[in-house]
Amino acid sequence: MRPRIGYKKLAAVGVAAVVGVASTIALTSGSASAAPVYGYSGYAFGTDVQTGLANSGPQVISQISCTTDANRKAENDLATANVNEQAIARTVKTDTKAFADERGNGVTSTATAADIKLGSLLSLTGAKTTTTAWVKNGNLHYTGSTTFAGVKIGNVVVPSLLKAKPNTKVAVPGLGYVVLNRVGGVKTESGIYSYAQAVVVHATVKNRYLPVGVDVAVLKTRAEVTKPATAMVMGDAYGTKASVDKLVTSSPTSYQATCQGTEGKTVRVAVAELNIPKVAHVGGVYTTKNGRIGADKSDVNFTSHVAGVKVGNLSIGAIESAASASKTKDGKVSLNSSSSIASIKVGNKVYPVQTGENAELEIPGIAKLTFNQVVRQSRYISVNALVIDVYSLNTKVVVGHSAAGVIG
Structure with missing residues (x-):
């Protein structure tokens, strides 16, 4: 589903000397104990x-x-x-x-x-x-x-x-x-x-x-x-992030994270179309989060939605991802993730969207695409719907990131 964008088009302005970025949630495992914990x-x-x-x-x-x-x-x-x-x-x-x-x-x-x-x-x-x-x-x-x-x-x-x-x-x-x-x-x-x-x-x-x-x-x-609960819920979501080596050149768009959850309400954060200077043009982006912690069960769900991305002649259609995690008072943990990409083109040439986890597609002289990049631990899961390694710019663009987990 494509986001409905009601905002004016935004042109991203370069920022000098960025120090530190909001990091992805740290991978966390823990005891199977159901004892209440603080977050x-x-x-x-x-x-x-x-x-x-x-x-x-x-x-x-x-x-x-x-x-x-x-x-x-x-x-x-x-x-x-x-x-x-x-x-x-x-x-x-x-x-x-x-x-x-x-x-x-x-x-x-x-x-x-x-x-x-x-x-x-x-x-x-x-x-x-x-x-x-x-x-x-x-x-x-x-x-x-x-x-x-x-x-x-x-x-x-x-x-x-x-x-x-x-x-x-x-x-x-x-x-x-x-x-x-x-x-x-x-x-x-x-x-x-x-x-x-x-x-x-x-x-x-x-x-x-x-x-x-x-x-x-x-x-x-x-x-x-x-307050003390069965488990803390954690995770994050964003539409895009670009980096050269370890230097972030474009911070996460529509970024959301949580520790308390949202009391079961869906929270949506959106931006209109934007440019990552000298790298990519990104369509409308929005993310959602929904979670709750409690004495009987704690759960959380994150989603990310990007209308499309253009990197030079490379054009990618709508991109989505989702991640969810839950834990019940009897210690049962559930983790799930998904991602989808509508289409991939270079000029008039159509490339197949690879399926399965961590699948790759080389487009000679342009980029390497990694699909459905998933990381799992016992109580945490993250998914990047697409990672674009742009050869000419030595730049990595992460598109459609969602992650979820439980602690305690």
Whole structure:
């Protein structure tokens, strides 16, 4: 099924010095015990483009995707976050840490930057944002906050914003507006997640730094913890991702992940057509996730849908994948995956779509195609519907990724 695209066509803008990418869920196995477990996940990003720049994914990332290990942590530091070839945040440090101590069971995520700057329009120095979510004695809690050492809007110093109230909106002449200290927390039937963002930049007028209509979150954190359950559900999905060797040149599109599930609701994330600069043109992309954790059963399902991909003369039709995982209280684990590709052409020549897992097709001088690339472990399964190795660019494009698993 092809996605219905109601958005305007997006042209992806190159991003310099991307440091870190949202990684695929780590392969995890575990005990067959049905004892209840806590789940921990969270992240801290230097910057995250929320609209408009389709291949500008999160930068300077510290992330724990989903784990039952209360000692898990991730750190990233001394980096510059760039958006639209502009160095927006400098000397960025991020960390995400799980804990199980006198505070309870939870996660803390923190991000700092020496300065956040858009020319003479906006200057924020000594920025720090943090959020914590935790469970103690069955009760759910969260905190979140942002502080600055200095705030300047245009040429005006604004000391009243050093400890801005939550969700403070400030006009920035020549740019649009910013929201400082954006914080919040959401309790679900499964647990709690909290978020904090030092500043969200909204470009609403023409300027030299960001295209009109683009929103950029700078120093973005999230902390998430689940109540005890039969198992944690995990997984992720995205439409496309491109890399040269180990360097990601286009971040995952329509990316989704989970640890708590979705309380049985289907969550859909979509982007319109986009370009991976100098590599490929991608049709509309959308992903879905649906999952639930509980005392009797935990399950999750991810899907990925891409309208089509063009790489030079290589044209590939609609691409889809799906992955699901579940565990019952008696310890029974189920894993499933599927993928499909509508067609493959080079000019007027039609090539057969290979079936079976990890099947390959060589197109001399153009690319190697790997179909239905599957990885399995005892409690985890992932599938890439198609992997394109583009010879002339030394570039790998993953299309239609879905993964699912259970922990505990």
